Amino acid sequence: MGDISIQxxxxxxxxxxxxxxxxxxxxxxxxxxxxxxxxxxxVTKTITMLPRAGNxxxxxxxxxxxxxxxxxxxxVGLDRYVNEKLPQLxxxxxxxxxxxxxxxxxxxxxxxxxxxxxxxxxxxxxxNLSCPNVKGEALDQGRNPQLVEKISRIVKERIPKKxxxxxxxxxxxxxxxxxxxxxxxxxxxxxxxNTLVGIDFDLETGKPVFAxxxxxxxxxxxxxxxxxxxxxxxxxxxxxxxxxxxxxxxxDARKFFLAxxxxxxxxTSLYNDPGLPERIVDALAENPEWMRARARAxxxxxx
Numbered sequence: 001m002g003d004i005s006i007q008x009x010x011x012x013x014x015x016x017x018x019x020x021x022x023x024x025x026x027x028x029x030x031x032x033x034x035x036x037x038x039x040x041x042x043v044t045k046t047i048t049m050l051p052r053a054g055n056x057x058x059x060x061x062x063x064x065x066x067x068x069x070x071x072x073x074x075x076v077g078l079d080r081y082v083n084e085k086l087p088q089l090x091x092x093x094x095x096x097x098x099x100x101x102x103x104x105x106x107x108x109x110x111x112x113x114x115x116x117x118x119x120x121x122x123x124x125x126x127x128n129l130s131c132p133n134v135k136g137e138a139l140d141q142g143r144n145p146q147l148v149e150k151i152s153r154i155v156k157e158r159i160p161k162k163x164x165x166x167x168x169x170x171x172x173x174x175x176x177x178x179x180x181x182x183x184x185x186x187x188x189x190x191x192x193x194n195t196l197v198g199i200d201f202d203l204e205t206g207k208p209v210f211a212x213x214x215x216x217x218x219x220x221x222x223x224x225x226x227x228x229x230x231x232x233x234x235x236x237x238x239x240x241x242x243x244x245x246x247x248x249x250x251x252d253a254r255k256f257f258l259a260x261x262x263x264x265x266x267x268t269s270l271y272n273d274p275g276l277p278e279r280i281v282d283a284l285a286e287n288p289e290w291m292r293a294r295a296r297a298x299x300x301x302x303x
Contacts, residue, residue: 002288009188020267021100041096051077066219090121113158124163145181152185176236234260
């Protein structure tokens with residue numbers, strides 16, 4: 001097996017395969033199903049300053065080629081996370097942990113970053129600026145390039161030795177504009193993409209399946225859309241892209257490298273195929289030069 005380690009900002013990860021946010025809770029929940037130490041890392045579910053109860057049930061709705069979810073950023077909040085969850089990860093130094101965070105104001109982002117700055121047990125932060133499952137615009141800053149640049153800068157200044165990823169929304173016309181803003185703000189990588197906005201209806205009641213109506217759509221059906229957005233981001237910035245969306249096979253993962261990604265995250269497919277990330281690692285490690293060649297090609301002016 002060859003070396004497939006990657007560098008994203010100040011952090012080197014053992015390989016480019018991660019588990020996406022929201023799938024495995026706070027990381028340890030997934031450990032009975034897969035050897036987390038074999039992966040590049042795990043992105044935890046999103047943490048906010050205060051605990052959130054999340055949206056009313058139902059929260060997950062399966063569809064033929066994907067899944068709608070309306071979790072609503074349910075989480076234990078910053079205090080419980082750093083006091084209870086993060087110490088567990090300190091006992092697993094072999095697991096690369098990216099902590100997903102969200103905030104309603106710039107001041108909250110500063111407080112979150114300052115709280116995490118002196119801590120160990122994690123590799124960096126992934127800023128969730130584009131959640132489609134919450135009310136209002138306070139937690140949906142990802143549509144505003146000026147805000148993305150400003151938030152990226154104030155967080156990165158406080159965690160210079162950690163990796164900072166900005167998770168972008170696919171629910172805008174020009175994702176490249178937001179990616180460039182994140183790069184200008186000092187982000188180390190673009191995580192592309194978050195879920196698409198979707199809706200489904202109950203034929204018996206005539207009402208939307210979810211109490212909020214719209215929800216976040218993920219799964220195999222969004223693969224070509226996610227690839228397109230990664231392609232756009234790769235042409236817009238020079239920092240690494242972490243591709244997310246619709247990966248259900250090893251070949252799906254390979255396509256993200258062709259689109260310009262440096263790493264990938266596997267999400268919805270883990271519900272029926274928890275061994276997929278490890279198989280992707282094995283496939284890439286069998287031919288590490290393929291991955292490096294694709295990275296060189298995507299970085300060339302002719303790409």
